[in-house]
Amino acid sequence: MSLLLRFSFYALAVSLYFLSTVNSMSTPISPAQRIEQLRKEITEHDERYYRNAAPVISDFEYDLLKSELKALESAHPEFSAENSPSQIVGDDRSRGFEKFPHRVPMQSLDNTYSEGEFLEFCARVGKDVPAGEMNFLVEPKIDGVSVSYTYENGKFVRALTRGNGVEGDDISRHVANIAGVPAALVPIPGKPFPKIVEIRGEIYMRNGEFLRINAQREAEGLEPFANPRNLTAGTIKSQNPEESARRRLDTFVYGLGACEPAGTFASLSELRATLHAWGFPVTEFCGNVLGGDAAAEKIRELGELRKSYPFPTDGAVVKLNSLALQRKLGEKSNAPRWAIAFKYAPEQAETTLRAITLQIGRTGKITPVAELDPVEVAGTTVSRATLHNEDEIARKDLRVGDRVIIEKAGEIIPQVVRFVPEKRRADSEVFSFENELKKLGIDAERPLRLVDPKRPEKGYERAVAWYVKEKDSPELRKRRLIYFAGKTCMDIPNLGEAVANQLVDLGFVKTPADLYTLSLEQVLKLEKFKEKSAQNLLAGIEASRSRELWRLINGLGIPNVGETTAKDLAKKFKTLSVLAAASAEDLATVAGIGEIVASSVAEFFLKPENQALCEAFIVAGLNTEIAGTPDDSSAVEQIFEGKIFVLTGTLPTLKRDDAKKMIEARGGKVAASVSKKTTCVLAGEEAGSKLEKARALGIEIVDEAEFLRRSGEVSVPAGRMASPEELLLDLN
Numbered sequence: 001m002s003l004l005l006r007f008s009f010y011a012l013a014v015s016l017y018f019l020s021t022v023n024s025m026s027t028p029i030s031p032a033q034r035i036e037q038l039r040k041e042i043t044e045h046d047e048r049y050y051r052n053a054a055p056v057i058s059d060f061e062y063d064l065l066k067s068e069l070k071a072l073e074s075a076h077p078e079f080s081a082e083n084s085p086s087q088i089v090g091d092d093r094s095r096g097f098e099k100f101p102h103r104v105p106m107q108s109l110d111n112t113y114s115e116g117e118f119l120e121f122c123a124r125v126g127k128d129v130p131a132g133e134m135n136f137l138v139e140p141k142i143d144g145v146s147v148s149y150t151y152e153n154g155k156f157v158r159a160l161t162r163g164n165g166v167e168g169d170d171i172s173r174h175v176a177n178i179a180g181v182p183a184a185l186v187p188i189p190g191k192p193f194p195k196i197v198e199i200r201g202e203i204y205m206r207n208g209e210f211l212r213i214n215a216q217r218e219a220e221g222l223e224p225f226a227n228p229r230n231l232t233a234g235t236i237k238s239q240n241p242e243e244s245a246r247r248r249l250d251t252f253v254y255g256l257g258a259c260e261p262a263g264t265f266a267s268l269s270e271l272r273a274t275l276h277a278w279g280f281p282v283t284e285f286c287g288n289v290l291g292g293d294a295a296a297e298k299i300r301e302l303g304e305l306r307k308s309y310p311f312p313t314d315g316a317v318v319k320l321n322s323l324a325l326q327r328k329l330g331e332k333s334n335a336p337r338w339a340i341a342f343k344y345a346p347e348q349a350e351t352t353l354r355a356i357t358l359q360i361g362r363t364g365k366i367t368p369v370a371e372l373d374p375v376e377v378a379g380t381t382v383s384r385a386t387l388h389n390e391d392e393i394a395r396k397d398l399r400v401g402d403r404v405i406i407e408k409a410g411e412i413i414p415q416v417v418r419f420v421p422e423k424r425r426a427d428s429e430v431f432s433f434e435n436e437l438k439k440l441g442i443d444a445e446r447p448l449r450l451v452d453p454k455r456p457e458k459g460y461e462r463a464v465a466w467y468v469k470e471k472d473s474p475e476l477r478k479r480r481l482i483y484f485a486g487k488t489c490m491d492i493p494n495l496g497e498a499v500a501n502q503l504v505d506l507g508f509v510k511t512p513a514d515l516y517t518l519s520l521e522q523v524l525k526l527e528k529f530k531e532k533s534a535q536n537l538l539a540g541i542e543a544s545r546s547r548e549l550w551r552l553i554n555g556l557g558i559p560n561v562g563e564t565t566a567k568d569l570a571k572k573f574k575t576l577s578v579l580a581a582a583s584a585e586d587l588a589t590v591a592g593i594g595e596i597v598a599s600s601v602a603e604f605f606l607k608p609e610n611q612a613l614c615e616a617f618i619v620a621g622l623n624t625e626i627a628g629t630p631d632d633s634s635a636v637e638q639i640f641e642g643k644i645f646v647l648t649g650t651l652p653t654l655k656r657d658d659a660k661k662m663i664e665a666r667g668g669k670v671a672a673s674v675s676k677k678t679t680c681v682l683a684g685e686e687a688g689s690k691l692e693k694a695r696a697l698g699i700e701i702v703d704e705a706e707f708l709r710r711s712g713e714v715s716v717p718a719g720r721m722a723s724p725e726e727l728l729l730d731l732n
């Protein structure tokens with residue numbers, strides 16, 4: 001699609017958007033009121049995006065709000081304000097992270113979806129830069145999380161998020177999980193390392209990794225992440241080191257913050273070649289062109305190429321190559337004047353919302369799904385899309401029969417963005433989740449949950465999702481059976497939805513354990529089953545008796561437990577009976593298992609029906625154990641054996657409990673007070689008398705970073721030697 005055409009779509013979208021806003025407003029409001037409204041709305045979206053990594057609108061919708069605000073503010077300068085969200089970069093700082101200032105502030109970028117606006121940017125640059133020197137680099141805009149890596153004399157010092165632009169959160173401990181960040185830069189002959197350099201880039205997740213993690217999450221009955229960017233942000237800000245260690249992150253670098261001595265680099269292309277030679281990953285595509293028209297051509301080229309990239313991109317970044325010219329142009333409050341992001345409008349399509357169906361998961365959670373007239377979006381046919389939950393449907397006011405706009409968020413997962421107001425039928429009815437449940441005869445509730453399980457005083461709130469009340473309904477029995485027989489559980493061939501439905505409807509199977517009492521006669525009663533196929537099904541069931549223990553644990557359908565957790569549990573407890581008897585505290589000692597999962601497992605086994613199920617499996621002769629005695633010491637090297645640690649003060653990222661678990665998993669012990677027997681004190685902020693005593697006794701004191709290094713949490717990636725070709729890399 002040409003840029004011009006894209007722009008007309010963009011203009012259309014803007015006008016439709018305004019139309020829908022105007023439509024929904026009962027009385028017209030003044031520009032001042034609209035500015036206020038937009039600032040409030042954008043600030044809320046910033047909070048969801050930057051701090052919680054859980055946006056509720058697409059980037060495109062967000063950019064529309066922001067450009068409306070900017071347009072209003074420039075038409076009404078009397079209402080401008082320094083703290084308007086149009087003037088500041090979002091703030092990603094979170095609690096529990098140590099903060100460090102950026103030596104040079106980290107800015108954001110102005111963005112546009114239109115070629116016209118892009119050429120206006122070039123014209124502005126042209127006022128200060130002669131045409132013959134207007135060299136632009138055009139690079140993919142990676143859809144991840146901004147990062148700044150500091151190196152001193154070639155050695156990694158720390159990694160910071162953008163934070164509020166002035167100071168960021170220290171996320172150095174994640175660097176071990178980010179492919180490609182060198183612990184030590186590769187030396188370049190004849191070119192000493194800068195004393196200090198801040199290297200700017202993006203941490204991102206590959207599309208394949210994102211899909212892998214989401215598939216696992218869905219199998220565990222958890223809400224999937226909306227896109228790789230949110231998952232990247234969630235992983236970096238996660239307080240659970242084991243969880244984040246299981247997710248692979250990647251990085252690309254492209255920019256410079258502080259650099260001493262100054263003047264080390266004359267241009268971005270020189271910087272890029274050096275970053276690559278130092279061992280950093282740089283993007284494959286980098287157009288180096290003269291003038292705005294040539295840059296627009298590169299943007300178009302990239303628009304096609306990016307579709308086959310294995311990582312998420314949401315635009316092109318165009319920047320002046322010469323650092324001297326960058327300095328000449330300078331910057332505005334939150335963005336440079338020498339660069340712009342051209343964002344590709346997400347591919348959208350219009351179709352009809354035929355129905356909203358309610359899907360019941362194995363835990364009884366009910367998810368609304370949009371059933372759509374099939375439509376092609378970004379290369380695939382979409383006929384269904386999750387609507388997430390009741391509140392999402394209400395927020396978007398989606399109604400059956402509406403014409404709706406489908407968009408692929410990050411070009412991966414289809415979302416219903418909004419309905420088309422002017423095509424709504426006059427007789428359309430507001431969708432009522434409750435009525436729908438009644439129609440289907442499903443007895444369900446939005447259960448009350450503690451706002452914060454650790455602080456019961458904060459009270460209760462309603463869960464976002466509806467859950468069926470009757471935990472033993474035929475529908476749920478079918479779901480559980482299908483899940484139990486699935487590939488990540490007992491892997492029973494030929495036991496899919498159709499067979500499971502009949503087994504339950506005919507009353508042959510109530511729980512998965514009943515599978516093991518099925519007779520040939522019963523199976524022959526199933527539709528389309530003949531002697532041979534019935535024998536095959538029974539043989540498959542028979543073979544599943546000896547599957548590995550983790551498959552059986554996974555098959556139980558414990559809320560919040562999927563394949564990975566099931567494997568961890570099997571490894572630790574070795575038999576189903578030992579696992580079933582474990583307390584929440586025992587469970588929480590397993591590496592990778594947090595409090596929520598621990599209490600979910602303990603609660604599951606406390607229920608009489610689940611105890612009966614486990615007994616039935618044992619009676620049916622299923623394999624319910626693995627060899628060995630119950631402990632997981634074999635899993636982790638016992639590097640702290642015989643060592644006694646004392647913990648004191650608040651650690652920057654680790655919770656005390658996690659530090660304790662890590663020590664114990666590695667064979668060490670944790671004591672409450674410092675004595676001569678203490679091997680090492682792990683000290684955080686505001687450490688008091690224990691620290692003094694340790695000093696007095698001459699006991700070794702380590703901080704969190706050192707502790708993580710010793711426990712093998714932060715492996716130091718070796719620097720890579722640059723080949724001579726790389727050193728001579730010609731990027732033009």
Ligand code: IVH
Nearest residue numbers: 107108109139140141142146202254317336
């Ligand atoms: S250059 C002064 N190049 O996009 C900032 N940024 O929306 C200069 N981004 O904050 C940034 N890919 O985190 C640049 N190839 C690229 C980029 C890129 C992604 C991010 C960056 C920036 C944000 C602005």
